[in-house]
Amino acid sequence: MGRLDGKVAIITGASSGIGAGTAELFAKEGAAVVLTARRKDRLEALAEKIEKEGGRALAVAGDVREVEDVKNVVAQTMAIFGKIDILVNNAGILDKHMPAIRCPEELWNDVIATDLTGVFHYCREVLPHMVEAGKGSIVNVSSIGGIYMSAGVSYSAAKAGVNGLTRNIALQYAGTGIRCNSVNPGPTPTEANTPEKLATFDEEFREICAKHQFWAGESEVIDQAYAILFFAGDESRYVTGQWLVVDRGMNL
Numbered sequence: 567m568g569r570l571d572g573k574v575a576i577i578t579g580a581s582s583g584i585g586a587g588t589a590e591l592f593a594k595e596g597a598a599v600v601l602t603a604r605r606k607d608r609l610e611a612l613a614e615k616i617e618k619e620g621g622r623a624l625a626v627a628g629d630v631r632e633v634e635d636v637k638n639v640v641a642q643t644m645a646i647f648g649k650i651d652i653l654v655n656n657a658g659i660l661d662k663h664m665p666a667i668r669c670p671e672e673l674w675n676d677v678i679a680t681d682l683t684g685v686f687h688y689c690r691e692v693l694p695h696m697v698e699a700g701k702g703s704i705v706n707v708s709s710i711g712g713i714y715m716s717a718g719v720s721y722s723a724a725k726a727g728v729n730g731l732t733r734n735i736a737l738q739y740a741g742t743g744i745r746c747n748s749v750n751p752g753p754t755p756t757e758a759n760t761p762e763k764l765a766t767f768d769e770e771f772r773e774i775c776a777k778h779q780f781w782a783g784e785s786e787v788i789d790q791a792y793a794i795l796f797f798a799g800d801e802s803r804y805v806t807g808q809w810l811v812v813d814r815g816m817n818l
């Protein structure tokens with residue numbers, strides 16, 4: 567018996583990294599998974615893999631910044647599966663550790679639109695279905711950068727916003743069966759976090775942030791996926807409004 571048997575989950579940013587790892591884990595635990603991101607070929611390849619392994623998956627391409635795309639993902643999920651038990655807001659981009667004085671307007675706008683407004687878009691479209699069902703679990707993938715502010719200015723602001731939105735939604739729906747929590751990963755090797763990408767980050771500001779952290783090493787995608795699984799399933803049915811840090815203790 568799987569921990570998510572009979573549940574339907576939308577997972578954003580499922581074309582790679584933590585989102586793809588979470589989708590595979592959820593499918594193994596019995597959930598039907600709706601995979602969304604912009605790269606359709608990646609989503610379809612993952613959906614095919616999940617189906618071959620006996621799971622159920624639907625790939626729907628979309629951009630979290632575009633309201634019509636979000637509405638389409640939600641509509642297709644409802645048309646095919648008839649309900650949404652779990653929403654994992656995982657899609658996100660990094661901001662190269664840009665401090666305020668060097669952060670270009672365009673980068674600020676894109677990070678806020680993707681990492682914060684995208685989460686709002688999905689919550690706004692999915693919550694009415696959860697309200698009608700009288701239950702649901704939203705898991706937002708934030709970051710240690712949104713708690714300890716140890717990232718660039720736009721990413722820290724966006725992820726702190728995600729944690730604020732998480733608690734606000736938890737408060738609005740406390741006691742109704744609808745829960746909202748966040749997982750806050752520390753460094754985890756994915757396409758967003760490769761040595762080549764890190765080399766393009768603002769070195770000076772990265773060093774300032776690092777002074778306030780102890781380097782405990784990287785976590786793995788599966789560690790983040792297991793934390794997301796805990797909040798998604800009924801084992802955490804009385805847990806809402808919480809921010810769980812998964813960073814090997816590097817911020818203690």
Ligand code: NAP
Nearest residue numbers: 579581582583584603604605629630657658753754756758
């Ligand atoms: P990743 O492998 O680059 O995955 C990011 C995902 O987001 C991709 O599937 C990407 O797919 C999707 N995405 C980006 N912009 C999008 C948009 N506008 N619309 C729809 N989907 C979009 O990176 P990751 O590390 O797994 O990141 C997942 C989450 O973990 C992010 O929210 C990130 O901030 C958070 N996080 C990661 C780390 C880390 O060290 N890896 C640490 C803390 C927090 P497409 O390009 O196909 O759209």
